[in-house]
Amino acid sequence: MTKVEQNIFDSHVRREELFQIKFELMGQLLRLDTVKKIVDEHAWQSIYIYGGGYLGIQTCYAFRHFTNVVGIIDQVGELIIPKEDINVFLPKDLAEIHNDLPIIITPLEHAYIIQNELLKYMKEERIFYLNELF
DSSP states (O other), X not given: OOHHHHHHHHHHHHHHHHHHHHHHHHHHHTOHXXXXXHHHHHXXXXXXXXXXXXXXXXXXXXXXXXXXXXXXXXXXXXXXXXXXXXXXXXXXXXXXXXXXXXXXXXXGGGXXXXXXXXXXXXXXXXXXXXXXXX
């Protein structure tokens, strides 16, 4: 296998691994007892979700059962499926919002880049990766 072929193969494997993790997370979000335990362990009164894709929207609805989800932060400022009952913010909006609420990052493939962007507005200990909560 050439180096190019190996890189393509590795990229494909990584993409499939991410799909598997997302699939498992979507299943975990259906276990409301587990979601409640996470909220209780962190004593979250209010949170933000980062990511307007399917996983972010499902995370919002799951966590809403146990805490106030202020809204979803999304790079393009919209959800993949329009929802009237979810507030959507751009990352730059955080500069004007003066609270220290936690943010749960749902786009796994861009989590590191998202975290670096969020660090402009908040402390690292307030940023959580969805996959690390379960």
